Amino acid sequence: MSSPARPIGVFDSGVGGLSVLRHIRAALPAEDLLYAADAAHAPYGAKSPQFIEARALALAEFLVAHDAKALVVACNTATAAAIVRLRERFGLPIVGMEPAVKPAVEATRAGVIGVLATSGTIESGKFAELVRRFGSQARVIVQPCPGLVERIEAGDLEGPLTRGLLDGFVAPLLAQGADTLVLGCTHYPFLTPLLRELAGPSVEIVESGAAVARQLARRLAETDFSPAQGAGGERFFSSGDPALLAALLPRLWGAAAPVERLSAG
Numbered sequence: 001m002s003s004p005a006r007p008i009g010v011f012d013s014g015v016g017g018l019s020v021l022r023h024i025r026a027a028l029p030a031e032d033l034l035y036a037a038d039a040a041h042a043p044y045g046a047k048s049p050q051f052i053e054a055r056a057l058a059l060a061e062f063l064v065a066h067d068a069k070a071l072v073v074a075c076n077t078a079t080a081a082a083i084v085r086l087r088e089r090f091g092l093p094i095v096g097m098e099p100a101v102k103p104a105v106e107a108t109r110a111g112v113i114g115v116l117a118t119s120g121t122i123e124s125g126k127f128a129e130l131v132r133r134f135g136s137q138a139r140v141i142v143q144p145c146p147g148l149v150e151r152i153e154a155g156d157l158e159g160p161l162t163r164g165l166l167d168g169f170v171a172p173l174l175a176q177g178a179d180t181l182v183l184g185c186t187h188y189p190f191l192t193p194l195l196r197e198l199a200g201p202s203v204e205i206v207e208s209g210a211a212v213a214r215q216l217a218r219r220l221a222e223t224d225f226s227p228a229q230g231a232g233g234e235r236f237f238s239s240g241d242p243a244l245l246a247a248l249l250p251r252l253w254g255a256a257a258p259v260e261r262l263s264a265g
C-alpha cells in the first residue's frame with residue numbers, strides 16, 4: 001500500500017511567495033501545497049536578521065507540524081537570514097530564493113544590471129557572495145525599494161502611489177545604463193506589467209521563481225519515493241487577518257480560496 005501523499009510547505013512574509021507558488025503549481029501539478037503568509041510580521045525587508053531567522057524557524061515548525069515533506073523559503077530576505085539555520089534544524093529538502101544575478105549577467109548586452117531587492121537582502125553576506133561569484137562580468141547596481149512591499153500587500157499593483165515609488169527606484173538604474181533588471185524580492189513579479197510600462201520593451205526583467213520550482217522538482221525526484229498521484233490542492237494560512245489574504249488571492253493566485261489562521265511562534 002502506498003503511503004499518503006505529504007504536502008510541500010511554502011512560506012513568505014506575505015503575498016510575495018504566491019509568485020513562486022504559481023511556478024511550483026505549474027511544475028508539480030499533482031502535489032499538495034501549503035502556503036504560509038507571515039502577514040502579522042510583514043514586511044521583513046528592514047527587520048533584523050535575528051528577527052527574520054526566528055520567524056523563519058517558527059514558520060518552518062508550523063509547516064513541518066503539518067507534515068510538510070519539503071520546504072520552499074519563497075522569500076529572498078528570509079533565505080538570506082535563515083536558510084543555514086533552517087537546514088541545520090530540519091532534515092528535509094529546503095529550497096530557498098536568491099536574486100537572479102547570474103542569469104542577468106549572462107543576459108545583459110550593455111554590461112550593466114540593476115537589482116531591485118529589500119535592504120535585508122542587499123545587506124546580507126549571502127548577497128555579497130552572490131555578487132562576488134557572478135557579478136564580475138558586469139556592473140551590478142543595487143537598489144533597495146522601501147515601501148514597495150507594503151503597496152503590494154495592500155493590493156495596489158498599478159495605482160499612482162505604487163507607480164511613483166517604482167519609477168523612483170527604476171529611473172536611476174535606467175539612467176545609469178542598466179538594460180537588465182533583477183526582481184530580487186518575490187513580491188515584485190506582481191509589478192511586472194507596470195515595470196514593463198515604465199522601463200520600456202527593450203529592458204530584460206528576470207526573476208527566480210521558475211528556477212526555484214525546477215530545483216524543488218529535482219530535489220523531490222531524488223528524495224520523494226511516494227510522490228503525489230492525484231490532483232494537487234492548496235491550503236493557505238496567514239498570521240495576519242485571513243480575510244485580507246483571501247481578498248487578494250483571486251488576483252495574485254488566480255482563484256478564490258479559504259484562508260486559515262496561522263499561529264506560529
Ligand code: DGL
Nearest residue numbers: 013016044045076077186
Ligand atoms: N518577499 C520577500 C522577499 O523576497 C520579503 C519582502 C518583505 O517582507 O520585505 O524578499
